Amino acid sequence: MTDQLYRQEFMDIYKSGVNYGQMSDPTLTGDKVNSVCGDKMTLQLKLADDKVADAKFSGVSCAVSKTSASILTEFIKGKTVKELQNLTEAQILGLIKFDLTASRQQCALLCYYALQEAIKNYATAKN
């Protein structure tokens, strides 16, 4: 499992840090802590015409969390909030394409869980 996990393709995404960072004026923000290890991720989204115009993630986390967050933040660009709401765990794990143990799946899904929080916060603020 880990053989392929830390292979070049995966590490290239990790090291490139795609979408890693913060933005000053996000429309949506969500935080999530991985209860297994205490890692924390913050996801920020900028909407334009109800679609994701930009997405950034930050926080201290492992290579699996960071790489998955890079993949997810790229994937959600251009999607509507409604489309984000319909995303499932299985879809995200499918995007990441790596065979993960149950504990590392939590790492891979950390950004997805932060996205869920962001959507929840957004809905609360709108109401």
Place this chain on the structure above:
Amino acid sequence: MLDVQKIKADFPILARQVNNRDLVYLDNAATSQKPNQVLTAVSDYYKTCNANVHRGSHTLADEATSLYEKSREIVAKFIGARLSEEIVFVKNTTEAINLVAYSYASKFLQKDDEILLGVWEHHSNLVPWQEVCVKTGAKLVYTYPTKDGLFDYEDFKSKLSKKTKLVAVAQASNVLGTIFPVADIVTEVKKVGAVVVIDGAQSAPHMPVDVQKLGCDFFAFSGHKMLGPMGVGVLYAKSEVLQKMDPFITGGGMIFEVDTQNSTWEKPPYKFEAGTPDVGGAVGLAKAIQYLRELGMTNVRSHEVELNAYALEAFRKAGLTLSSLNILGPTDPQKRTGLISFYLAGMHAHDISAILDQRGVAVRSGFHCAMPLHQHLKLGPTCRASWYIYNDTTDIDALLAGVLEASRILL
């Protein structure tokens, strides 16, 4: 010296492969592996004389009771307790400390009393005291280690006062590796008349322990970290202290008499062992102790000190080319138990442990149930390698080779 190859042959799990590599098991501070002798003792118990203890009037019940009580005597002797009734069988160290927190501290501590503990304590020797404070209004006071990860006598003495009613410290830290001077600590604490709880989870498996020489009121440890099965642990408490305590949990096996409205309690240790105990676990622990005694606890300790020296030097050398590599705790091998926690700046501990696992090397990563210590040191998750009687220098070599590989992959 220990004959590591001969010892290894007693541990079937060490012959397996992990990720197509020979297993290098360096997570002994979390749990040790079990030798055939212990596995056989547990299975023989169930095959030949399994019955509920202290209750039946038949041969099997008598045999099981006799084995259970014999195990208690073996444990008492192992840690130098005066009486076998000072040994309470529990599930693990966590339960042992909770028992003290509920049955002693919650009963005797009052508002504004102080509980003094090390910031390095495992959550199992920290969270129960937080709960005692919530219940009683007592306060938690922490002592901090020196920069080298050693016991800071001055800091400790400055925190100790007439208000201190209970002091809880680990004999060996599960993160820093530091062995703390618990006999000296007890001497100081007794000047203010407080009780001392020693968390022996990381010491009892690795070095000779004599609770009478230490003079502590309570000493807690787990069977599973010292070759025994999971599910059995020990609370030692001075007889006069046990007499004063209320039961922790109630039910069968711990009562003297019960009527519809009231009950009276058995005498210690039975008063604290409600319900059917883990007899097979106690039998396994007794066998584990016998195994360790045959090796000699002084030899076990010397073996680990040698590995400490080898590992500290290996980490020092690796640090010359890998400047991001840091270790926690003292640099003197004599001042440590058999473990080293480390981190690579800029690299996540879980990635390092996953890459080590890929090479068959099992280490722990995370906060090791010691978040306050990591906060104090301003550190994120760390990796921890911990050795025991079946490890040798080739395991340390495999560890360092894996760490170098991890840094190549992750940097």
